[in-house]
Amino acid sequence: MGASSPPxxxxxxxxxxxxxxxxxxxxxxxxxxxxxxxxxxxxxxxxKYRSASPETVLADLASVADNGMTFSSSFGxxxxxxxxxxxxxxxxxxxxxxxxxRLFPETYSTLQATIERYGKPVKxxxxxxxxxxxxxxxxxxxxxxxxxxxxxxxxxxxxVIPLRRALIGKKIWITGLRAGQSENRKxxxxxxxxxxxxxxxxxxxxxxxxxxxxxxxSSRNVPYNPLHDRGFPSIGCQPCTRAVNEGEDFRAGRxxxxxxxxxxxxxxxxxx
Ligand code: SF4
Numbered sequence: 001m002g003a004s005s006p007p008x009x010x011x012x013x014x015x016x017x018x019x020x021x022x023x024x025x026x027x028x029x030x031x032x033x034x035x036x037x038x039x040x041x042x043x044x045x046x047x048k049y050r051s052a053s054p055e056t057v058l059a060d061l062a063s064v065a066d067n068g069m070t071f072s073s074s075f076g077x078x079x080x081x082x083x084x085x086x087x088x089x090x091x092x093x094x095x096x097x098x099x100x101x102r103l104f105p106e107t108y109s110t111l112q113a114t115i116e117r118y119g120k121p122v123k124x125x126x127x128x129x130x131x132x133x134x135x136x137x138x139x140x141x142x143x144x145x146x147x148x149x150x151x152x153x154x155x156x157x158x159x160v161i162p163l164r165r166a167l168i169g170k171k172i173w174i175t176g177l178r179a180g181q182s183e184n185r186k187x188x189x190x191x192x193x194x195x196x197x198x199x200x201x202x203x204x205x206x207x208x209x210x211x212x213x214x215x216x217x218s219s220r221n222v223p224y225n226p227l228h229d230r231g232f233p234s235i236g237c238q239p240c241t242r243a244v245n246e247g248e249d250f251r252a253g254r255x256x257x258x259x260x261x262x263x264x265x266x267x268x269x270x271x272x
Pocket of ligand 1: 144154239240
């Protein structure tokens with residue numbers, strides 16, 4: 001089942017780029033949350049920050065968000081870039097992860113390496129114990145292979161419901177989505193109104209290429225999941241993720257047995 005392609009991530013391929021830390025000073029913030037509703041802020045932010053660097057935008061928004069910004073990380077390459085930007089600049093942004101209980105050992109190692117590297121906590125959300133117990137008791141530990149409904153049920157219990165808890169009281173949800181990751185994501189905007197969770201979604205690396213992400217990781221010596229070097233461009237739960245072969249789509253290794261799936265788990269289903 002493993003990929004036969006060359007290592008997915010080879011540090012030696014990339015020249016050292018120049019990055020500027022801490023982020024440059026930014027002008028006084030003119031679009032305060034209380035000035036208009038959050039939905040209107042999305043289009044305002046898309047205009048205001050069209051050409052700004054992620055570091056600038058993150059610092060700008062964190063300075064006015066009053067702890068209302070949160071970042072969901074699954075420790076993929078893009079997530080590790082954003083984590084480095086947030087922790088290195090000391091921004092007031094919570095970083096959280098959803099521990100489904102089915103993650104790869106390498107993912108836990110990456111969490112540990114991240115905590116040690118930055119000396120800062122990553123908040124962990126678990127699914128509800130009794131609901132997971134009931135699911136596994138009634139349907140077994142591998143029910144997600146039997147049907148898409150079963151798979152969505154498992155994702156809902158282990159990911160979506162904990163995500164709802166993580167977003168309570170937050171105004172801006174930062175994600176590691178990139179336009180180049182899949183067809184579903186190529187027309188996204190930098191800022192999106194998420195009507196499901198009633199929150200502004202900010203995708204700082206939306207227009208970054210994979211090579212730019214890799215260069216950042218390499219130049220800053222950011223810890224990353226070693227599975228990326230073994231053919232796993234997108235890493236989720238262990239039983240639902242496989243390595244991809246050369247030429248396969250970025251998300252091809254996720255729920256690969258579902259031929260017509262949109263390859264999303266319910267976390268990122270909202271509009272552009
Ligand atoms: S990715 Fe698989 S194991 Fe993880 S929550 Fe979804 S169905 Fe369950």
